[in-house]
Every structure is written in C-alpha cells, then in structure tokens.
Amino acid sequence: MTAMSFFHDYQREQEWNISKKELLELVEVGVLAEEDIDRAVAAKFNPNRCGFEGKGEIWVEDILNLGISPVKLIENVRERFTSLGGIIFEGCSLSRLYIFDDAAVLQAADGNVLASRLVIDATGNFSPIVKQIRGGMKPDGVCLVVGSCARGFSNNSTSDVIYSSSSVKQVGESKVQLFWEAFPAGSGPEDRTTYMFSYVDPQPRCPKLEELLEAYWDLMPKYQGVSLDDLKISRVIYGIFPTYRESPLPAAFDRVLQFGDASGIQSPVSFGGFGSLTRHLGRLSDGIYEAITGDFLDSHSLSLLNPYMPNLSASWLFQRAMSAKQRTSVSSDFINELLSINFQCMQKLGDPVLRPFLQDVIQFWPLTKTLGLVMITKPQILPSIFNQVGIPVLLDWSRHFFMLGSYTFLSTFIDPLIRPMVNSFPPKTKYEWKRNLEAWKYGAGLDYEL
Ligand SMILES: Cc1cc2nc3c(=O)[nH]c(=O)nc-3n(C[C@H](O)[C@H](O)[C@H](O)COP(=O)(O)OP(=O)(O)OC[C@H]3O[C@@H](n4cnc5c(N)ncnc54)[C@H](O)[C@@H]3O)c2cc1C
Structure with missing residues (x-):
C-alpha cells in the first residue's frame, strides 16, 4: 500500500502554539521521535495567563507554552513519510474526485489521475469536499x-x-x-x-x-x-x-474521510486545530488502519471514525456565550465578568478541573462542579446567561450535557464489560464496537489524563 499526499504549500512561518503533552502524541503514535519534536520547538515560555480586564487574572503552567515551527515539523514528517515509501505531489491541487465501488479516483488540476482505496480529506476549514457535503450551508x-x-x-x-x-x-x-x-x-x-x-x-x-x-x-x-x-x-x-454545530462531520461518501479542521473536530472556542489533531491522532490512525485492512470503507463505517461527541457539542454554548449580541439588555461587561467568574471557580476546584478545560477537553464532572460553584458563588448572573445565549440554545445544550453524563457512565461502567468480548466478535462488528467504545471515551473527554 502506498500513501500519497497532495498539497498546496506548507511554508507557514507563523508558529503553532501547543503544550508538550499534546505534541508527544506524535511520538506515541510513531510519527516522529522525541528529538524531532525538540528540534521543531522554536519557543518555550511559562507561566501562561488567563486575564480578564479589570477583574483579575489567573496564572497556569505548560498551557500552549511551546511555539512550534510548522516548517521544521512538517519537514521532519515529510522525510519520514517519503522514507517509508510515501509519495508527495507538492504544489498540486486536487480538482475532482470520482467514487466507484472499488476505488476513489482523484484528478489533479494538471489533469493527472490517481486511484486510491481511501481518500483522507485534510484540506482544512475551506475543504471543497466539505463545502459540497454541507451544501454550501452558512456556518453557525x-x-x-x-x-x-x-x-x-x-x-x-x-x-x-x-x-x-x-x-x-x-x-x-x-x-x-x-x-x-x-x-x-x-x-x-x-x-x-x-x-x-x-x-x-x-x-x-x-x-x-x-x-x-x-x-x-x-x-x-x-x-x-x-x-x-x-x-x-x-x-x-x-x-x-x-x-458548524453539526460537528464532527460524518463521512458523506464511501472511501472519503474528513480529517483535521475539515472534519470539524477542533474546539469551537479555541480553534486550536493542531492540538486537537494530535489528540485524536492515535484513535484515528488505529481506526483508519482497521478500516483499510478490513475493507470497511463505506460511508457508514467511516462515519464511526468521526462520531458524535457530546463534549464537543456542549462547548458550542461557550462560543455563543462569548459572542456579543447586537441588541441586548445584558451589561456590556457581561462576557468579561462571566469568564472571570468561571475561571475563578475552576481555579478553586483545582487542576483536574482547570487543566482539561484549558486544553479543550470538556468532561462531565469538572463541568458540573464548575457550573455548581458558579451558581452558588454568583446566582445573580444566571438571568443574564439566559438572556445572552437564549432558551433554544440552552435547551439544545442540556441535551448534550445529558449525553455527556451518559457517555461518561457508558465509558466508565459499560466499556469494561464489553471490551473483553470485542475480540471474539466477527470482524465488522469488532470494528464497529471498537469505534463505539472510542466514541464514549473521547466524547466524554476521558482520553485526557493529567
Ligand atoms: C492565524 C492562525 C493561528 C493559529 N494558531 C494555532 C495554534 O497556535 N495552535 C493550534 O493548535 N492551532 C492553531 N491554528 C489552527 C491550525 O492552524 C489548524 O487547526 C491546523 O492547521 C489544521 O490543520 P489541517 O491539516 O486540518 O488544515 P490546514 O492546515 O488548513 O491545511 C489544509 C491544506 O490543504 C491544502 N488544500 C486546500 N485545498 C486543496 C486542494 N483542492 N488540493 C490540494 N490541497 C488543498 C491547503 O493549501 C493546506 O495546505 C491557527 C490558525 C490560524 C489561521
């Protein structure tokens, strides 16, 4: 099997900020060695501030505290990819994609064609394939x-x-x-x-x-x-x-899977897509390998790799709470105040609550404790929250919050009962159950360890 990659360019000068913990996922899945990672680190700094003008600040360590040079990182990955037999068509645009029962055929802008069993669409937020799947829909x-x-x-x-x-x-x-x-x-x-x-x-x-x-x-x-x-x-x-509230994006076509920003897996609050890409890399690389070896390349099987994640959907409320309404009765300092109270409460509850949140991982118990403490500390802020985000958004969020609790229960108590049996299932059922167990774990944010 040969891996092939089309891409426009990677000469981005601007550093990506990430924490070492997230970056080490690249080492864990075997994409790079730790020395390669160290070579790509252009800047390292601590401490890191979360500040709220006029309301105070909290300081943390090791959050987004590395500046990574994309040029160096990608050069390393590129060398490794080609040394393993991968082929890169640099500066080459994909212009058409045809799906057949036994292959996907890619047509480049220069007219060249390539056949492939699986196409991984990593063309970012403005992926033309995603545009087609979402039917040109306006983002939420x-x-x-x-x-x-x-x-x-x-x-x-x-x-x-x-x-x-x-x-x-x-x-x-x-x-x-x-x-x-x-x-x-x-x-x-x-x-x-x-x-x-x-x-x-x-x-x-x-x-x-x-x-x-x-x-x-x-x-x-x-x-x-x-x-x-x-x-x-x-x-x-x-x-x-x-x-888009409907994220991550399920596969719409056989043999095509969205990955990275194109898949919508990044947090709608931080947009730290590079961080989220590394966090899901282990899960996705195992899953993609099993999909290819088992020939589970229909859209349903591929969709199991980009499943519903209640913690991602729940974080949509935070974006809504942080965007100014054009006509509103809430004070113009409300968002700043809301953030300040939330961060103070998270800090009081300690690292197990604050750190996953700062690394874009929403978990049921930390979220419940934070909301509880905010309500006890400053109950008078609640009417403004209702006013700011609106009842329909809150009702929708309650559904995801309930699902977050359910996924936490399923991953903690039901997963250990099912996992020992999974290897005895027929291949396709085994593939599907493994993906379900991952969806529970990642959807509840239980992949995160301090
Ligand atoms: C200003 C800015 C700062 C950021 N800072 C951070 C940060 O500090 N930390 C962090 O985690 N994230 C950060 N991000 C987000 C991060 O850059 C993205 O989440 C990440 O690059 C997503 O990677 P990707 O491979 O999914 O998509 P992209 O990096 O968007 O790559 C998509 C690639 O597909 C190519 N492409 C598109 N269409 C075609 C086509 N038809 N044919 C061939 N190739 C095509 C594009 O040229 C591009 O190279 C930042 C983003 C911006 C804009």
Missing part, C-alpha cells in the same frame, strides 16, 4: 482573528492564553467582544505574536477583517504596554474559523 458561528508578529517587546517571557476586553466594542457596523492571545515567538527574544479575535454571528453586518485589523492597531499597544513606533512588524496574520 465564525471566529475572526487578526494579529501580527513583531519585534520590540521588552516584556516577553510569559504568554496570554486568553485575555478578555472589559466591554463590548463597536467595530464597523457591529458590536463585538474582543479577546486577545499573546505568545513569545522563536525568532528573537523581543519577538512576540499577538492575536485579537472575536466570535461573531455570520451575517452581512458582521465586521470585516480590515475593520478588525484597524481596531487591533488601535488597541494592541495599550493591551501590551508598547508603542507602535517601537515595534518592527515581521508579519500580519489573519484568519476566519467557521463552526
């Missing part, structure tokens, strides 16, 4: 991000995992709640990346990236305590992250 939410990497930050030893602005601001025709992230960059001791982002409802009046960038240049100096005149800008960064 969008996160807009702008930022830059610049030289001239003398105070550059710590990072901001999240920093929320004190109040909703007017940008263009819309009101937005602005958040920030800041990370030391590996290119020099005074080099720092700062991102400003906002969750918006995708509608014609939502701010344009240019408008957000204007606001970024106005607000960033105050946020970082610098003057623009003292900075040398290395690059400007921007991105659009669409989210």
